[in-house]
Amino acid sequence: MSDKNKSTAHNDSRRNFLRQSSALTALAIAPQAVLKAAEGKMDEKIAGYFEKMPLSIEVNGKMHQLSVEPRVTLLDLLREQLHLTGSKKGCDHGQCGACTVHVNGSRINSCLSLAVMNEGKKITTIEGLAQGDKLHPMQEAFIKHDGFQCGYCTPGQIMSAIACIKEGHANSEAEIREYMSGNICRCGAYPNIVDAIVEVKNAGGKL
Amino acid sequence: MNFEYVRASTAAGAVSMLAKQSDAVFIAGGTNLVDLMKRGVVSPMRLIDINTLPLKEITLSGNKVTIGALALNSAVSEHPLVIKHFPLLSYALKAGASQQLRNMATVGGNMMQRTRCSYFYDTVMPCNKREPGTGCGAMQGINRMHAIFGSSENCIAVHPSDMCVALAALDASVIIRGAKGDRKILFTDFHRLPGNTPEKDNNLQPGELITHVEIPVNAFQQHAYYLKIRDRASYAFALVSVAAALEMQGNKISKARLAMGGVAHKPWRLTEAEAFLKGKEATETNFKAAAALAMQGAKAYEHNSFKLQMAPNAIAEALKKATSKA
Helix, strand or coil, X not given: CCXXXXXXXXXXXXXXXXXXXXXXXXXXXXXXHHHCCCCCCCCCCCECCXXXXXXXXXXXXXXXXXXXXXXXXXHHHHHHHCCCCCCCCCCCCCCCCCCEEEECCEEEEHHHCEHHHHXXXXXXXXXXXXXXXXXXXXXXXXXXXXXXXXXXXXXXXXXXXXXXXXXXXXXXXXXXXXXXXXXXXXXXXXXXXXXXXXXXXXXXXXC | CCCEEEECCCHHHHHHHHHHCCCEEEECCCCCHHHHHHCCCCCCCEEEECCCCCCCCEEEECCEEEEECCCEHHHHHCCHHHHHHCHHHHHHHHHCCCHHHHCXXXXXXXXXXXXXXXXXHCCCCCECCCCCCCCECCCCCCCCCCCCCCCECCECCCCCCCHHHHHXXXXXXXEEEECCEEEEEEHHHCECCCCCCCCCCECCCCCCEEEEEEEXXXXXXXXXXXXXXXXXXXCCCCCEEEEEEEEEECCEEEEEEEEEECCCCCCEECHHHHHHXXXXXXXXXXXXXXXXXXXXXXXXXXXXXXXXXXXXXXXXXXXXXXXXXX
16 A cells, blocks of 8 residues: 555544544433434344444464454454554554454454454464464564564564465565565565565475 | 444345445455544444355356455465466456455455545545545645546546456456346446546445456466556555556457556546557557557646656556567
8 A cells, every 4th residue: 555645644643533532422422222223124133333242263372252342453452452462553554564463374454354353263463473482483583684673563574474485475585575565664674574584484394 | 433333144135234224334354444434534334244245256157257256355366267367367466455455355345445545535635535515635736646537527536456457458247236136237337437426436326235256268368467557666556557468369469458557537448559459460669559549538637747658658568568478
């Protein structure tokens, strides 16, 4: 995605905050009956505003039976409810890749996925990579090759890097750069990130 | 971002749910919709989650390949049937978004994505697409990314998809489910020009669901090329893109299919250029003549006049690349 909207990001978020605050006020004074307008017969239950839905989800090998509002993104669920703060909120609009996690083995932007849409799925976050004190080979390689400076994009970069190899998209430096383009690094550690991925790819170990 | 949420378990159920509430929308991958909702550009009352509908299959039957509307962009781009029959579609898909987004985004959702016009996204700006009657901010504003074909005094936005440009070139059709059953329309008739109703991106009727895209099997495999020109090497929307698919006999073009992205409110099929190229030798002169034909009627605004040069150059370059393929 283009970053042409970024110059207005500050104003946007301020406006959004104001809008959401006033929406909250409006809803707080609306009677519950109004919020649940009469429904025809549906084959599934409708979750209303702020009404929590049950959610079964496996995160880093552990099953969770949760209760979440439909508006909660997978990223916010991981960070705010499960306190797995490794996945980062960068842009919150699918443009930066800092929130990248694996869902059923495939990498996605968790900021654009509603948590309730992940019913029954298996999520892996950066916290799920290490075996005890033993780091994942990609984590080791990022340290060895200085694949980061400030580190904010790193969890997303590492999750993306592992998927990039597993998908078979790490066959050349050019292909790695193309398939890592959804992960932005403001510090500009790209050459070192590519080096780390090349090394892990060439080592050929199981990821 | 507040809304009701319900999962549809059948296509018929999804269609009837949508028909019952005008302010409901389907959600599939959500990559565009959730973003628009977070920004307050759209605020549907209810999301109908269609992800569990059995619409992910990609199958070959007779002389056409059928792609389910919920097939993921990444899955379509790497599917053996797509690679074998429609490499152009695979190239276009891979030129769009990032792998993370392609792993979420669906074929139907890609077709339904909204323009990235910054005036559409900025809710304090006028925009006839977002709020009919408020005017077009882009017309006199920063319109570098905007249309050079088919715009109206109400809207100069462009459709952002790469996939749709390839599907337009490949003579695809769209299968649509409504309350009264299925209907089929040409892909090139799916999206609309803005005219007096820029709020309408496409010709879906209220309560309808895209279920499949059909592509007739063709002989363009050897000579297909998708050229995308953008502000950075990857992960950016097209300034101009060209989908070129050709049949060749020796150095002679026997059939040509051409479409452009980044230049109009819909994927822009270049039928005059296609007709001109039929039977012509693959030469630079003919490519440039075809490009000149394609550019007839182009109109630029203050910041996008570079597209009047970039677009014909891109057409000629895409033709060169497509014809020089072994």
